[in-house]
Amino acid sequence: MLELPVRPQGAELIRTVGLTRHFRLGGFLSRRFLHAVDDIDLSIHEDEIVALVGESGSGKSTIARLIAMVYKPTAGEIYHRGRPLATVRSRREVLEYRGHVPMVFQDPYGSLSPVYRVSHGIMRALKLHRADLSRRGREEEAQRLLEAVGLVPAVDFLGKYPYQLSGGQRQRIGFAQALACRPELILADEPVSMLDVSVRIGVLNLMASLRRRERISFLYITHDIASARYVADRLVVMYAGQVAESGPVEDVLAHPKHPYTQLLLSAVPDPRAPVSLPATGEVQEPPRVIDPGEGCRFRARCPYAIDECSRVTPRLRLLRPAHDAACHVATSDLVAPAPTERTDKDASLR
Amino acid sequence: MIATATRPLLEVKDLCVDYLTDRGAVRAVDHVSLEVRKGEFLGIVGESGCGKSTLLFAIARLLTPPAEIASGDIWFEGNDLVSMTESELRHFRWKQYSVVMQSAMNALNPVMSIGEQLRDAFDAHQHLTGRQVEKRSEELMRIVGIDPVHLRSYPHQLSGGMRQRAMIAMALAFTPELVIMDEPTSALDVVAQRSLMLKIKQLQREFGFATIFVTHDMSLVSHFSDRLAVMYAGQVVEVGETRQVFADPKHPYTVGLMRSFPSITGALQPLSGIPGSPPDLARPPAGCRFHPRCPHVMPRCKVEEPDFYAREADLVRCFLFDA
Numbered sequence: 001m002l003e004l005p006v007r008p009q010g011a012e013l014i015r016t017v018g019l020t021r022h023f024r025l026g027g028f029l030s031r032r033f034l035h036a037v038d039d040i041d042l043s044i045h046e047d048e049i050v051a052l053v054g055e056s057g058s059g060k061s062t063i064a065r066l067i068a069m070v071y072k073p074t075a076g077e078i079y080h081r082g083r084p085l086a087t088v089r090s091r092r093e094v095l096e097y098r099g100h101v102p103m104v105f106q107d108p109y110g111s112l113s114p115v116y117r118v119s120h121g122i123m124r125a126l127k128l129h130r131a132d133l134s135r136r137g138r139e140e141e142a143q144r145l146l147e148a149v150g151l152v153p154a155v156d157f158l159g160k161y162p163y164q165l166s167g168g169q170r171q172r173i174g175f176a177q178a179l180a181c182r183p184e185l186i187l188a189d190e191p192v193s194m195l196d197v198s199v200r201i202g203v204l205n206l207m208a209s210l211r212r213r214e215r216i217s218f219l220y221i222t223h224d225i226a227s228a229r230y231v232a233d234r235l236v237v238m239y240a241g242q243v244a245e246s247g248p249v250e251d252v253l254a255h256p257k258h259p260y261t262q263l264l265l266s267a268v269p270d271p272r273a274p275v276s277l278p279a280t281g282e283v284q285e286p287p288r289v290i291d292p293g294e295g296c297r298f299r300a301r302c303p304y305a306i307d308e309c310s311r312v313t314p315r316l317r318l319l320r321p322a323h324d325a326a327c328h329v330a331t332s333d334l335v336a337p338a339p340t341e342r343t344d345k346d347a348s349l350r
Numbered sequence: 351m352i353a354t355a356t357r358p359l360l361e362v363k364d365l366c367v368d369y370l371t372d373r374g375a376v377r378a379v380d381h382v383s384l385e386v387r388k389g390e391f392l393g394i395v396g397e398s399g400c401g402k403s404t405l406l407f408a409i410a411r412l413l414t415p416p417a418e419i420a421s422g423d424i425w426f427e428g429n430d431l432v433s434m435t436e437s438e439l440r441h442f443r444w445k446q447y448s449v450v451m452q453s454a455m456n457a458l459n460p461v462m463s464i465g466e467q468l469r470d471a472f473d474a475h476q477h478l479t480g481r482q483v484e485k486r487s488e489e490l491m492r493i494v495g496i497d498p499v500h501l502r503s504y505p506h507q508l509s510g511g512m513r514q515r516a517m518i519a520m521a522l523a524f525t526p527e528l529v530i531m532d533e534p535t536s537a538l539d540v541v542a543q544r545s546l547m548l549k550i551k552q553l554q555r556e557f558g559f560a561t562i563f564v565t566h567d568m569s570l571v572s573h574f575s576d577r578l579a580v581m582y583a584g585q586v587v588e589v590g591e592t593r594q595v596f597a598d599p600k601h602p603y604t605v606g607l608m609r610s611f612p613s614i615t616g617a618l619q620p621l622s623g624i625p626g627s628p629p630d631l632a633r634p635p636a637g638c639r640f641h642p643r644c645p646h647v648m649p650r651c652k653v654e655e656p657d658f659y660a661r662e663a664d665l666v667r668c669f670l671f672d673a
Contacts, residue, residue, distance in 0.1 A: 055539035166627040196397040197566060197610050201623035204612075223539060230612035230621070253614055267544040268614050271572035271596045 010046025018076035051228035054238030099181035106190040108170035119158040125180035168199035240297040247323025257325035360386040365422030393575030447528040448521035465501030511542035583639040590664030
């Protein structure tokens, strides 16, 4: 009954092990820490789109910035094709890595310099990351890139300034700049949330086609679970800096195991569903994770919380094929009892 | 159709709003007519720049230069809002209608506690003793589901959802007939968003006020609004019963919008969105404003501007329904 088609996976591009990032609150003598990201094990493979969903403040963007080497982890490690990022040190190596794993930002109005033509950003990226190309070659490549992101005729767009472009077109320029580095993985941080509804789907389709045609993987960060379903293979649900649940996207939607995922899914407005409004929808707010103790961070909002939830932090457990959740209460659908701990890590990482 | 005996609470007729710029007037709201009945929830959906917020500001008489009402009428229970002076409006606002802004963080005063801001509003509009103000403030906080201890809190100490609730509490302070809401949930996460929507609906049932709710997210209002108006490039292009519009969208723009957001239920379908992007209102296309993006464009769409045509209970501004 649980024979699910699991897409054949390519090689592992990025793996994080116990990835943790804390931010000190207040002055530098302060002893209070915001736990933005705690103990994350995440992997992204070749030719795969992984969606990271969660509420604001759940740590999604922090993970992207850690992978992009904008932040250094407080603890844990990120491996790129097996090599720890801590060993990527020289300027040349960092540049090379950032070319492999570029970022596309949320705000297409803030991420392009208004004083330069479109060609500037793309040519600059080509100059930095594509030493093999001649001047002529760079120009041809810039045109090819704009065509790849659906901006045609490319020659016209190269000469334009950002103010002459719509939000959707600007975001496509962002993708073209990322493509200029010949990336393996693009970190897309809420790339459509600031776009108009009618052009969002075009950018999502662009991500899907870049994966199909150029074999590029994506880490798609979003708060919109429906758009995650539309493009992603795998869904990772974050709550308060930790992974609550992860698995193949359709399996997580059809069989959400974590009570938080269930809450999230029930809150998505769906015009296709029949109208039924509960009389009241009082829910508490997600916590700001400042120096948390042991225990499940969702327990205060959880309808199924038991004693154990306030004493022991739940670890991710495999509950369905390739699908795990960090919950003491959730039951397994696997026929044979699964190993309870997915990874066995050095305690000093935490 | 049977004419209803009661006249609508709010009637907007042929309203036009211009932004006066160096390059001439830009018409942001073009001949919009709407009705809001007592206790009704009217959703207005449209993309950024379609004029939905400008329309709301015009209805609330909150437009500031360079925007101005160029022509048209706004009737509120027989009162002509357009010709009202500022001092007349002062007696009208808050008591008859109130506004909940998109960003509570910007709309609330950061250096005053929530309680002080409520007291300010009470002092300006009603003569109450300190004790009465306190009692009423506590009551209002409870109504919107915030612990009254937060009357002493400052806006930055509240979460986004609580700030929006505090705004709604203020809007309800004088039990108005109409509450105008400009994307009050757009800064919130889905869970908080749904919780706030349910709260608004519950308050509406309890106190019977009407709501105009503007949003760019069509799916958000699908379960909450009674009627829906879809705006495109400054005009209303379709208006009808919400469930009817969702079940059977008629204007090609509405159809395109419906095909723009993926669903978490049902089979996964490839979506196309709408090609192109909304027009620059300084140079709107001739004829139907949607024709450059429309899959059903006909020769007359490029030269003639469509009127409203009735289909079932809906009104559609499209020549496809000119029969």
